[in-house]
Amino acid sequence: MNRLTRQRVVALQEEIRNMASGDAPVLPLIISGERNFSAGADLNEIRHLSGPEALEFARLGQSLMHAIESYPAPVIAAIEGHCMGGGLDLALACHRRIASPHAVFGHRGAALGLMTGWGGTQRLPRLIGKGRALELFVAAEKVTGARALQIGLVEAIGDDPLAEALRRVAGYA
DSSP states (O other), X not given: OOEEOHHHHXXXXXXXXHHHHSSSOOOOEEXXXXXXXXXXXXXXXXXXXXXHHHHHHHHHHHHHHHHHHTOSSOEEEEEOSEEETHHHHHHXXXXXXXXXXXXXXXXXXXXXXXXXXXXXXXXXXXXXXXXXXXXXXXXXXXXXXXXXXXXXXXXXXXXSHHHHHHHHHTTOO
C-alpha cells in the first residue's frame, strides 16, 4: 500500500534532489501510486524505533517534504485510493493535487495517539483552514475525493488523476 518506510523516504528524497540538481532542464514531477497513493509511514517500523531514531525519521520526512515543496518545477500529486497519514503529508507538500472521486484522505494517527511530524499540521490548515484541519487531525476524520474538492484539499477531480496530471504538465518545458 505504498508505505513510507525510512528506506523509501531516503530514496525519494535522493531522486528528487538529483532531478533538481542535474544539468538537464528541471521537469515537472508527478507523484502517484498504482491503486493507492500512500498509506503513510509504516506503523510497524515506527513502533520499533527508539526515541532518537524516531526523531531522525521525523527529520528525514521533513526533509523530503521540503525537497518536494521547494522543487523548482510543478509537482503534482495524482491521487487514487488511500492517501493517509504521511501519504497525506506527501500530497500536501506537492504544489497541486488531483484526485479520483473515490480517493480517501485522512490522518488516522490521532486515533492511535500519533501526530504527524512531517509538516502536515502546518500545511493543511494553510490550505483548508484551521477548523477543517482539526477535524481531519484530531477527530481522525476521513474524506472522499469529492469532499476533498469541496473543502479545497485538492484542486481537481478526475476518473484518471494520472492522465489529468500528465495533461496539465504536457506544455511545461
